[in-house]
Amino acid sequence: MNERPLTREEVDLFLRLRPHSRRAFMAAFGATAAALTLSACSPSKPEAKADGKLVIEGSEGNKLAFYNWDTYIGETTLADFKAASGVEVNMTLFANNDELFAKFRAGNPGFDVIMPSNEYVARMVEAKMLAPLDHAKIPNKKNLLPEFQDADFDPGRKYSMPYTWLVLGIGYRKSAMKGGVIPDSWKYLYDSAEYKGRLSLLAESADVFRLGFKYLGKSVNDATPELIKQVEDMLIKQKPNIKNFHEDNGQDLLMSREVDIVLEYNGDIAQKETEDPDLAFVVPKEGSLLNSDCMCIPVGAPNPNNAHAFINFLLDGQNGANITKTILYPTPNAAAKALMDDTYKNNPTIFPPADIMAKCEYGKYAGSAITQAFEAAMTRVRAA
Structure with missing residues (x-):
């Protein structure tokens, strides 16, 4: 994909704007912000887990392309995943579901994980834009609250895992x-x-x-x-x-x-x-x-094994809590919610x-x- 990385100054502004609307970053930079790419970074490099790197079965390499809303990820989540797996995440931002859908009309331009909302999950399934998920590679699905284990818009969670509601x-x-x-x-x-x-x-x-x-x-x-x-x-x-x-x-x-x-x-x-x-x-x-924003793997994803590992990583309780503390949206993750304080839960x-x-x-x-x-x-x- 021909997209440039964000500068350090742009990343700093991105982090400062997180407590606002998902579209605040787009408003600050203009429409061209949707084409910017954010590489895994954090104020300080996280330590690798004591048991070593996360092993990804059938790993395609050390890259993953993530298409996400702005202000919608934890401050160290991408760097934490890189430390755990060795896989670097390039995150590109979109402003709304219509833009996301239009991006895939002519086929997948190279993304591994995308974040459509529930109605657009169904629409993209109908358009054959989404690949079925391998639940065996997403064991942290067990962390979801019972009411999010299934969904009317995606029976059996065949194509999507919930990120927020x-x-x-x-x-x-x-x-x-x-x-x-x-x-x-x-x-x-x-x-x-x-x-x-x-x-x-x-x-x-x-x-x-x-x-x-x-x-x-x-x-x-x-x-x-x-x-x-x-x-x-x-x-x-x-x-x-x-x-x-x-x-x-x-x-x-x-x-x-x-x-x-x-x-x-x-x-x-x-x-x-x-x-x-x-x-x-x-x-x-x-x-x-x-509404529920969901993690999906588009048809033609170049790194589907890395994509499954990334989705599973985001559904981990501690990783989910770190995201929730930053974005302050309701989480469907019971394990993450349990780690939040009462000012959030109540x-x-x-x-x-x-x-x-x-x-x-x-x-x-x-x-x-x-x-x-x-x-x-x-x-x-x-x-x-």
Whole structure:
């Protein structure tokens, strides 16, 4: 792959930006950041394990190409893997799932491990872009919480292993809530003028429409033409009350006090709560949309044995905890979660109450026609 390594200064900035959105690094460097490559590095070289190097059966060599979201790896994880295995990881960054999918339309350009979200796992399987995993080479799958051992979007975990999970909800500024009332319904975003000009929705059409279905008492996967039209009409009516549709930076809009209520992921708000205690997060009472970013091996991976070893390494309890301490997203790894402190494990933003989570669903890939219907309806909303 013709991609240059990051400079030391760029790596330093990358590490400083980690506590922010997965897209913060892209915003800092511009679109060309997606083509940069980060080699295994850390502030100090980790010691090799006492029992020596990790032995990779059938190792293809000492390289591995990793395609990942920005701000989404532990500070020493890549260097730790190199110390344990002798394999150097070159990590290239992408900004969104559409970019990831487009990268593989013409075939694998040379990556060994990639990180699509759940709906795109199904989409890439359908497009024959993902290789089946050899579970015998991923014994740390046992560390996953029971509810992540299988997945509706990937039965039997044939093609994916979970890295994180995320839930969409409402981030808000507590001091700005009228009467101190918690905005615990999608009504505040979709069907109310109470916070006119002080609310922001995500720009991603599928997410916005699926959550509109939830507000109307339907499943996030009830994507009928009639229901899409109903949510479209509701959003057009609501649009005068919406300040903007943000690019996954709702937490920054809250921090800058540009808005008081945002549609955002729990992990993004949890990060900012550590900086501003006036911020909070709630999953609305109607339920919400779940996402899970997953580790996959694309068809044509040049180093599939190294890829399996890397995925297994990331699923190790201590390695998973080191990642989680850096990125502060919810982990599906029981062994990693057990090593985290109570401020993480008991954080209701990161881990919302079970009764609310029971009302949340994963979005199912329903084919290109539905995807295009979402996008066309959102275009009409934004043009209205």
